[in-house]
Amino acid sequence: MKGARTLLFSGSQTSTGQTLDAFSNFARCYFYALAFWSVISAKLLxxxxxxxxxxxxxxIVWSVTFFQDVVVLLLLRIIAQRGRTRPLAALGALVLIPFSLIVSGMAAANFSVYIFTGAEIHWKQAKSFTNDAAAIRTLLTGLTGFLVGEAIIVAAAILTGRFVHRVAGGLLHVLAWPLRWLFARVSSCLSPLRQRLHIFPIRNQYKDLPDPEVYERIALEDDYLNDSPDDESDYAYDDHHSPRPITDRPLPRALIVGAFSLFLLLRLLRPPDSVLLFLSGTLPLTTVFQGGHRDSPIDLTGVPLGYSYLDGAETLQPPPKWSWMPKDPGPGFTDWKPDNHDLHYDNAKNPIHISNLQEPLLEPVQKAVADNNLKIKHVVLLKLESARADIFPLRNDSFMRNRIARSYKDNQIPEDVLDRIGDLTPTAEYLTGFSTGFGQDNGIQRSRKAYGGLSARNAYTTSTYTLKSLEGTLCGVSPLVADLNREFEHHIYQPCSSQVFDMLTRQAEITNQTDNFTLWPWHSIWMQFVTETYDNQDKLMPKLGYFDKQTKETIEDPDAKHFPLKTEEVNYYGYADTELKEYIRDAIDDAESNHERLFLTHLTGTTHHPWGLPNNTYEQIMGSNKGHNEDLNRYLNTIGFVDGWLQTILDILEEKGVADETLLVMAGDHGLSLPNDGGITPYDNPHVGNFEVPIVFAHPKLPPIEVKAPVSSIQIVPSIIDLLIESRSLPKDSISVASDIRSLYEGQSLIWPLIQERDSKQDWQFTVMNTGGTWLSVRSAARPRFRLVIPLINDVEWRFTDLTKDPNEDKPIMRFNLADLAHTIRKEYDNELLHWLFDAVYVSNWWVKENWNRYGYSPAPKNVGR
Incomplete structure (x- = not known):
C-alpha cells in the first residue's frame, strides 16, 4: 500500500498536491485548536x-452542565475532519476558519476588557461603540491587552494543534462507537431482507481484505481519532495485528461515555433558569442571548405578597398654571405650550417624595442672609471627572492614604512622600473646610481659613456614566434607565439650570441698562477641553440648554481666539483643563462688560484614564509599580493637577473682582474604584468607590457648613435656585418665578434641614449605573449603611453590602436571584433588614417604570433581558 502511494505521488504535479494536503492538514489542526482554546478560555473567564x-x-450540582461548549467543539471537530474530496475540505474550511478567527478575537477582547475594567464585555452594548469615532479611540486603549490575549491563544493553538485535534477526534470516535455498533447490528439483520428484495445491494468493495475485523473497521471507521497531518498514520490501513488505540479499550470508553451521559442527564434535569443558561453561554452565541422574559423591569420573584402600596401611582399630571409663563415657553418648558397636552411630573403625586421646604432655613445660611453678606451674581458649576469623595481632599485617615501605604514595605510611607501627599489637594481642603490631617502649612488650619459654603460628606452621583450624570446635576432629574446616552432623543422631564436662567431672563423686569446685577440677563456657556462627539454629546448639550460652547472641536479651529494650543493632547479625549484659562477670563470679562450674569459650566477631563499630564511629568507617590499601582500613581498625580487648576479658577475670580459674588458649585460625575479593585472605569462596575463623589457649594460669604446626611447630586439644581432666592439675588418678580420652578424638583434642597424619613416613608436615592440598562443602585437616606445593586437584565447578579461592616466592599454578597440573596442575608440579619430589602426592590421596580414614563421611553424587549 505504501509503495503504491509513493508511486502515486511521485510526479511534480503530485508533489504540489501533496504540499497542499500537508498545508490543509496543518490548517485544520491549527484553526480547530484556535477555536478550542478561544472557547474554553472565554468560558473559564x-x-x-x-x-x-x-x-x-x-x-457543585450544575457545574458540569455549564460546559455545553464541549458539544459545540465536537460539532466543530466533525467539520474539521479530513475531507474525502478537496471540495468537501474547502467547504469545511469556509466554516472553520471564519469561526475560529471570530471567537479568538472575541475571547481576546473579553480578556482585555476584564483585565482593565473588572467586567466582561456586554456584546449587545458593544455595537453601540462601533459607529462612534471617540468611542473607537477609547476601545483602542485596550489594544495591548487584546494583542497579549490573542498572542497567548495563537501560541497555544500552534503548540497544541495536532494534540487537541487528535484528542477531540478520539472523543468523537468513542461517542460514535454506540452508533457504529447499532448500525452494524441493524445492517446485519436487514442484509437478508435487502438481498431477497434486491434493494440496496451490498457491494463487495472490501472482498480483497482477508480479515472480517479489518473489514468492519474500514467500512464504519471515521477518521476522528487518527486524522493527522501524516495520512500514513491512518490505522484503518495498518495490519490488523497493530495495537488497538486507547479509545477502543473498554475502560476509556466507559469513562468517556459515562461522563457524557452524566452531562446529558444533568442538562435534562437542570431547571429552566435563565441564570444557569447564562453561565452556560458559549462564544459567539452569547452575542444573541436575550435572557428570559420579564413582566416588569426588575424580577420580583421572591418578594413576599403584600407589597402593593405603589400600585397604580402615577406622577404625571397636567402642568400647573402660572400667570408669568410666556405664550412660547421655550426649551425646557415645552409642557406649558398652549397647544400641548403632555403631562408633567408632579411632586404632590409622587408617593415616595419627601419635601423639606417647610423646614426653617439652616441657621448659618440664615445668618449670612440676615447680615446681607450673601450675594450671587454669577454661578460657576464644575463637573469633576472621576472625582472620588475621599480625595476631595485626600485625608490622612482615609482609605486612599492606607492604600498608598500598602504599596510600601511595612506600610510605612517615607516622610518626603507623606509631605507630597499632604500637598496634593490643598484647594479641596480650602473649599470644603475638611482638614486633611497632614498638618502642612498650606492647609486651612494655619495659613488660611476655609473658603466657606456647604460640603457634603456622604454624597452619591445620580449615574456612574458621565453623560447621564450631567442630567442629574444640571437638570435635577434621574437619568434615563437605558443604555448609553438616549436622553437627547427623549423628553427630559424637568427644565435644566440653563433653561431656568433663560426663563428668568425673559421676565419683563430684566435689563442690562442698569448697574443692579440682579436685573441683568443670564448667559450660559459650556466649557470642556475634551471632545464632545463621544456618544452623541454634541446632540445632548442643546437639549440641556447650552448653545455657547468651548470644546476640543472649537478650540482646535485655527480661527479660535487663543489658537494655537499651548499643550498636546493628554488623553484620547482631548487636552489638559488648563488650556481653558483664557477662555474663562474672556467669559467673565464679556459678562461684566455686557451686564450679564454668567452661568459657566465646566467639565474637567484630565483625571480621565489614561491620566495624562502636560509634558508627562509625574511625582512618585506609590511605593511600587506592581499591579495597578502605576495607574493609581498617575491618577493621583492628575488629582493634584486638577486641584491646582481649581486654585487657578479661584485666582481668576479674584483677579476679575467677582469672587465675593460668585457661587462655585462642584460635583463629581462619578468616582473611580481603581484603588479598590483596579477598575480604570465605572463601566458595569457596582463598587461603591464609583458612586461616592464630592458635592460642594462654595461662597466666601458663607460659613463652612458640613452636610452629614446622605445626599445625591439630584439635589444640586433646587439648592442653587434656593440660594438665589434666599440671598435675594433675584428681583422681586423673578423670585416668585424661581419659587414656582423650584417646586417642580424632587430633590431636597441642601440649605434646609434634610429629612431622611417621614411617616414610614424613606428618602430613596437611586443611581443609574454605567452604562444605564444593566444595573440600578439604590440606598435609603434613612439607612445609608445598606446598599443594594439590582440587575435590570437576567445575566448579572444582585449585590448587597453593609457599609458599616464592609466599608470598602471587599466582600459583597452576590447572588443571581433575590431568593438566594434573601436566604443568605437572613442568616446574618434580622427580619427588619429583610423588610428593607424587599421594600427597596418593590420601590425600585415602581421607580424604573415611572422613570420610563417621565421620559416617554418605551423599552424594547432587549432592554429587559440580554
Whole structure:
C-alpha cells in the first residue's frame, strides 16, 4: 500500500498536491485548536467572573452542565475532519476558519476588557461603540491587552494543534462507537431482507481484505481519532495485528461515555433558569442571548405578597398654571405650550417624595442672609471627572492614604512622600473646610481659613456614566434607565439650570441698562477641553440648554481666539483643563462688560484614564509599580493637577473682582474604584468607590457648613435656585418665578434641614449605573449603611453590602436571584433588614417604570433581558 502511494505521488504535479494536503492538514489542526482554546478560555473567564454568585450547592450540582461548549467543539471537530474530496475540505474550511478567527478575537477582547475594567464585555452594548469615532479611540486603549490575549491563544493553538485535534477526534470516535455498533447490528439483520428484495445491494468493495475485523473497521471507521497531518498514520490501513488505540479499550470508553451521559442527564434535569443558561453561554452565541422574559423591569420573584402600596401611582399630571409663563415657553418648558397636552411630573403625586421646604432655613445660611453678606451674581458649576469623595481632599485617615501605604514595605510611607501627599489637594481642603490631617502649612488650619459654603460628606452621583450624570446635576432629574446616552432623543422631564436662567431672563423686569446685577440677563456657556462627539454629546448639550460652547472641536479651529494650543493632547479625549484659562477670563470679562450674569459650566477631563499630564511629568507617590499601582500613581498625580487648576479658577475670580459674588458649585460625575479593585472605569462596575463623589457649594460669604446626611447630586439644581432666592439675588418678580420652578424638583434642597424619613416613608436615592440598562443602585437616606445593586437584565447578579461592616466592599454578597440573596442575608440579619430589602426592590421596580414614563421611553424587549 505504501509503495503504491509513493508511486502515486511521485510526479511534480503530485508533489504540489501533496504540499497542499500537508498545508490543509496543518490548517485544520491549527484553526480547530484556535477555536478550542478561544472557547474554553472565554468560558473559564466567564465562570471565574461569576464564581461567587451562586450558592455552593447549585454550583457543585450544575457545574458540569455549564460546559455545553464541549458539544459545540465536537460539532466543530466533525467539520474539521479530513475531507474525502478537496471540495468537501474547502467547504469545511469556509466554516472553520471564519469561526475560529471570530471567537479568538472575541475571547481576546473579553480578556482585555476584564483585565482593565473588572467586567466582561456586554456584546449587545458593544455595537453601540462601533459607529462612534471617540468611542473607537477609547476601545483602542485596550489594544495591548487584546494583542497579549490573542498572542497567548495563537501560541497555544500552534503548540497544541495536532494534540487537541487528535484528542477531540478520539472523543468523537468513542461517542460514535454506540452508533457504529447499532448500525452494524441493524445492517446485519436487514442484509437478508435487502438481498431477497434486491434493494440496496451490498457491494463487495472490501472482498480483497482477508480479515472480517479489518473489514468492519474500514467500512464504519471515521477518521476522528487518527486524522493527522501524516495520512500514513491512518490505522484503518495498518495490519490488523497493530495495537488497538486507547479509545477502543473498554475502560476509556466507559469513562468517556459515562461522563457524557452524566452531562446529558444533568442538562435534562437542570431547571429552566435563565441564570444557569447564562453561565452556560458559549462564544459567539452569547452575542444573541436575550435572557428570559420579564413582566416588569426588575424580577420580583421572591418578594413576599403584600407589597402593593405603589400600585397604580402615577406622577404625571397636567402642568400647573402660572400667570408669568410666556405664550412660547421655550426649551425646557415645552409642557406649558398652549397647544400641548403632555403631562408633567408632579411632586404632590409622587408617593415616595419627601419635601423639606417647610423646614426653617439652616441657621448659618440664615445668618449670612440676615447680615446681607450673601450675594450671587454669577454661578460657576464644575463637573469633576472621576472625582472620588475621599480625595476631595485626600485625608490622612482615609482609605486612599492606607492604600498608598500598602504599596510600601511595612506600610510605612517615607516622610518626603507623606509631605507630597499632604500637598496634593490643598484647594479641596480650602473649599470644603475638611482638614486633611497632614498638618502642612498650606492647609486651612494655619495659613488660611476655609473658603466657606456647604460640603457634603456622604454624597452619591445620580449615574456612574458621565453623560447621564450631567442630567442629574444640571437638570435635577434621574437619568434615563437605558443604555448609553438616549436622553437627547427623549423628553427630559424637568427644565435644566440653563433653561431656568433663560426663563428668568425673559421676565419683563430684566435689563442690562442698569448697574443692579440682579436685573441683568443670564448667559450660559459650556466649557470642556475634551471632545464632545463621544456618544452623541454634541446632540445632548442643546437639549440641556447650552448653545455657547468651548470644546476640543472649537478650540482646535485655527480661527479660535487663543489658537494655537499651548499643550498636546493628554488623553484620547482631548487636552489638559488648563488650556481653558483664557477662555474663562474672556467669559467673565464679556459678562461684566455686557451686564450679564454668567452661568459657566465646566467639565474637567484630565483625571480621565489614561491620566495624562502636560509634558508627562509625574511625582512618585506609590511605593511600587506592581499591579495597578502605576495607574493609581498617575491618577493621583492628575488629582493634584486638577486641584491646582481649581486654585487657578479661584485666582481668576479674584483677579476679575467677582469672587465675593460668585457661587462655585462642584460635583463629581462619578468616582473611580481603581484603588479598590483596579477598575480604570465605572463601566458595569457596582463598587461603591464609583458612586461616592464630592458635592460642594462654595461662597466666601458663607460659613463652612458640613452636610452629614446622605445626599445625591439630584439635589444640586433646587439648592442653587434656593440660594438665589434666599440671598435675594433675584428681583422681586423673578423670585416668585424661581419659587414656582423650584417646586417642580424632587430633590431636597441642601440649605434646609434634610429629612431622611417621614411617616414610614424613606428618602430613596437611586443611581443609574454605567452604562444605564444593566444595573440600578439604590440606598435609603434613612439607612445609608445598606446598599443594594439590582440587575435590570437576567445575566448579572444582585449585590448587597453593609457599609458599616464592609466599608470598602471587599466582600459583597452576590447572588443571581433575590431568593438566594434573601436566604443568605437572613442568616446574618434580622427580619427588619429583610423588610428593607424587599421594600427597596418593590420601590425600585415602581421607580424604573415611572422613570420610563417621565421620559416617554418605551423599552424594547432587549432592554429587559440580554
Amino acid at each position: 466567564h465562570l471565574y467572573a461569576h464564581l461567587y454568585s451562586l450558592p455552593a450547592s447549585q454550583l
